[in-house]
Amino acid sequence: MPERLFVCTPSKLGSYVDCPRRYRYSYVDRPTPPKGPPWAHNSLGASVHTALRNWFALPVDKRRPEALPSLLKGTWVREGYRDEVQERAAYRRALEWLESYVETLDPAVEPLGVERVVAVKTAVLAFNGRADRIDSRPGPDGPELAIVDYKTGRTGLDSDDARGSQALALYAYAAERVFRRPCRRVELHHLPSGTVAAHEHTPESLARQVSRAEDTARDIAAAERAVAEGGDPDTAFPTTPGPICTWCDFRKVCPAGAEAPAKEPWATVERVLTPTAADE
Numbered sequence: 001m002p003e004r005l006f007v008c009t010p011s012k013l014g015s016y017v018d019c020p021r022r023y024r025y026s027y028v029d030r031p032t033p034p035k036g037p038p039w040a041h042n043s044l045g046a047s048v049h050t051a052l053r054n055w056f057a058l059p060v061d062k063r064r065p066e067a068l069p070s071l072l073k074g075t076w077v078r079e080g081y082r083d084e085v086q087e088r089a090a091y092r093r094a095l096e097w098l099e100s101y102v103e104t105l106d107p108a109v110e111p112l113g114v115e116r117v118v119a120v121k122t123a124v125l126a127f128n129g130r131a132d133r134i135d136s137r138p139g140p141d142g143p144e145l146a147i148v149d150y151k152t153g154r155t156g157l158d159s160d161d162a163r164g165s166q167a168l169a170l171y172a173y174a175a176e177r178v179f180r181r182p183c184r185r186v187e188l189h190h191l192p193s194g195t196v197a198a199h200e201h202t203p204e205s206l207a208r209q210v211s212r213a214e215d216t217a218r219d220i221a222a223a224e225r226a227v228a229e230g231g232d233p234d235t236a237f238p239t240t241p242g243p244i245c246t247w248c249d250f251r252k253v254c255p256a257g258a259e260a261p262a263k264e265p266w267a268t269v270e271r272v273l274t275p276t277a278a279d280e
């Protein structure tokens with residue numbers, strides 16, 4: 001019998017690479033173990049992403065900075081903040097980011113896709129993922145595509161981050177096949193700093209990322225098979241404790257997570273809002 005394709009998204013693969021135990025808690029154990037409280041930085045990121053999606057849903061003549069406050073209010077996610085004072089400060093900061101960001105956009109240029117799902121099959125994977133934005137831009141031999149990913153974290157990003165992102169590479173690989181146009185450029189748009197970190201892939205570098213994703217999928221399938229055949233789930237999906245444990249949703253149920261320092265759900269947002277004081 002041919003082996004079944006491994007159905008995956010970038011976050012599913014990334015979860016296993018970060019920590020096999022976290023993957024198990026998220027995708028294997030049922031019922032899913034209880035998660036910790038929602039993180040304010042996730043709320044902030046989701047609010048900004050949805051506001052930008054809705055910006056592109058506006059008619060071109062309505063894509064003006066004055067539209068942003070109601071777009072952001074309409075998509076605002078309230079969970080995780082310390083209190084209303086912090087939440088209001090985060091809203092104001094997010095609005096500033098959006099105002100600066102849309103100044104860099106030509107409202108008349110329509111992206112090819114906004115929060116667009118692209119899917120592709122390889123010999124091992126049935127991949128699907130939702131790209132923040134897919135642009136069509138003029139190239140030397142006709143239109144070329146670029147994958148755009150919005151970032152709202154505290155720290156800036158550089159071209160190594162864009163080059164190393166497996167998610168961006170998989171989106172590019174899939175978009176090229178879905179739209180039948182070259183898609184080699186991947187970009188991280190960091191709204192807090194207004195910077196763009198970009199990388200131009202080659203067919204070879206995209207193939208390498210796909211091959212790595214396939215290796216991860218094989219490892220996951222082997223671990224799942226071991227459990228299905230009666231193996232110890234804790235051995236098949238080991239913990240990999242490290243700094244990520246502090247931010248892991250399963251810190252409280254994971255034996256290794258108990259060792260990690262706890263952070264309040266709003267800790268990252270606090271640092272985003274007062275970077276200098278927090279760094280002292």
Ligand code: SF4
Pocket residue numbers: 019020021022025239240241242244245246248249250251254255256257258
């Ligand atoms: S707490 Fe750490 S070791 Fe445990 S699942 Fe989360 S990331 Fe993995």
